[in-house]
Amino acid sequence: MKQSDSKxxxxxxxxxxxxxASSAAVAAVSPMAATEAQAxxxxxxxxxxxxxxxxxxxxxxxxxxxETLKK
Amino acid sequence: MARMKFxxxxxxxxxxNACVTxxxxxxxxxxxxxxxxxxxxxxxxxxxxxxxxACMHCTDAPCAAVCPVNCFFTTADAVVLHSKDxxxxxxxxxxxxxxxxxxxxxxxxxxxxxxxxxxxxxxxGPEADLTTAEYExxxxxxxxxxxxxxxxxxxxxxALLAGDGxxxxxxxxxxxxxxxxxxxxxxxxxxxxxxxxx
Numbered sequence: 001m002k003q004s005d006s007k008x009x010x011x012x013x014x015x016x017x018x019x020x021a022s023s024a025a026v027a028a029v030s031p032m033a034a035t036e037a038q039a040x041x042x043x044x045x046x047x048x049x050x051x052x053x054x055x056x057x058x059x060x061x062x063x064x065x066x067e068t069l070k071k
Numbered sequence: 072m073a074r075m076k077f078x079x080x081x082x083x084x085x086x087x088n089a090c091v092t093x094x095x096x097x098x099x100x101x102x103x104x105x106x107x108x109x110x111x112x113x114x115x116x117x118x119x120x121x122x123x124x125a126c127m128h129c130t131d132a133p134c135a136a137v138c139p140v141n142c143f144f145t146t147a148d149a150v151v152l153h154s155k156d157x158x159x160x161x162x163x164x165x166x167x168x169x170x171x172x173x174x175x176x177x178x179x180x181x182x183x184x185x186x187x188x189x190x191x192x193x194x195x196g197p198e199a200d201l202t203t204a205e206y207e208x209x210x211x212x213x214x215x216x217x218x219x220x221x222x223x224x225x226x227x228x229x230a231l232l233a234g235d236g237x238x239x240x241x242x243x244x245x246x247x248x249x250x251x252x253x254x255x256x257x258x259x260x261x262x263x264x265x266x267x268x269x
Contacts, residue, residue, distance in 0.1 A: 040141045040154055042197035049147035050194055051073050051235070054217030061238055064229045066245045 074149045075192055075214075076236035076263060077223070078243055079123045082253035083230035086111055086121040090222035090231055094125070097193070097221045098210025104174040106190040107222050120254050123222070123231050126151065126172035126190035127262035134164035134173060148214075150194045155186040155208050162187075169261050192233075193220040240267045 041047070051057075086109050094100065094107045107125035112118075128151045135143035135151065142157035143164075160182055165173040175184035195212030198205035205212060213221060223233035232239040243256060244267060256267045 040144050040157060040197075042144060042154065046197045046199075047144060047146045049072060050150075050200070050212070050214040051075060051148045052217055053073075053235075056218050057234060060219055060224060061234065061242065064232060064239075065242045066249060 072147060073235040074237075075128060075234065076149075076239060076259075077125070077127055077192075077220075078232040078239045078256050078259065078267075080230045080232065080243060080246065080253075081120040081122050081255075081257050082250070083228045084109070084121040084123055085228055085230075087227055089225050089227055090123050093221045093225040094190070097213075098191075100188070100210065101176055104176060104188050106172075106174065106188065108171075122257050123226075124170055124172075124258070125222070126168075126192070127170055127258055128190075128192055129169075129262040130264055133167040133169065137163040137167040139163060144197070146194065150192040150214070152191055152194065152196055152209075153187065153189070154197050155188075156197075158186045160184045160186055170258065190220075193218070236263070243267050 088109050091105060091107050091109060095105070098106065100106055107123060109121055109123050111121045113120065128149060130149070132143065132145070132151045134153075135141075135145070138153075139161060140157050140159055142154045143151060144153070145151050160175060162173075162175065162181065162184065164187060165171070165175070172189045173187045174189060175187060177183065177185045191209050191212075193211060193213035195201075195205045195215065196209035198208065200212050200215040213219065218224070220233045223231045232242060240256075247253070247267075259266050
C-alpha cells in the first residue's frame, strides 16, 4: 500500500470513530428515546363536555324528526 | 354522556350549499378555506347524490394519530379539536383524513402553508370559551352557548343532522322506516366504525 493510501485509511477510521461516538452519545442523552408520544392535553376545563340539551337543541331535534319524536 | 356526531342524509341534500355558506359566515373563515363542502357523486346521472362533508370528529381520529406535534385533543363529548399554537402545518393530517377535512390558508411546502384549519363542530378551541382569542383562531363556540353547529341548523331540507349520536340516529331511523333505506348514513362506518342499524 502506498503512503497516500495509508493516510486516507487513517482519515476514514478517524471520521468513522467520531461519527460512531457522537451518535452513541446522542442516543444516550436523548430524552425522546424512551418516552412515548403524549397527546396534547389543554386541561380538564377545555376538554369538558360543552353540549347540553337546551331548549334550542330540543327544538332542533323536534323539527328534524317525524311525529314520533315530536312528543 | 352524549357523543357528538354529524349525519348527512344524502337522499335529502339538494346541493344548495347553505351549510357551506353558513359555516364560512359564522366563523369568518378566510378565503381559500372551506371547513364544509358539498360533494356531488354521479353528477347528472339517475343515481346522483350530494353529500355535505366536513370533519366527522372520528372515533380514534387518524389525524391525531399521525400528528408529529400531537396538537389534537378530544373533548368529553367526542369533538376532535386542535391547537393552532402547536400546529406546524406539516400536512400529515390532510393525508390521513378520510374526508379531506384539514385545510391550510396558504399554498406551499412543509411549514409554509400556515396553521391547519378544520371544522370545530362549532366548539371553539383550547382557549377559554367565548373569548376573542378563541373566536379569532377557531371561530364561534356555539356548543358553549347551548346550540348546535350552524351548518346543521341552517340546512333547508334537514339533510344534515348534528347532535347526540343516539338521537340523530333515531331521527334517521324514523325517516328510513317511512321512505326506505336510500343511500345510508354516509361516512359513519369510516368515522365511527358503526352504521345506523334499522
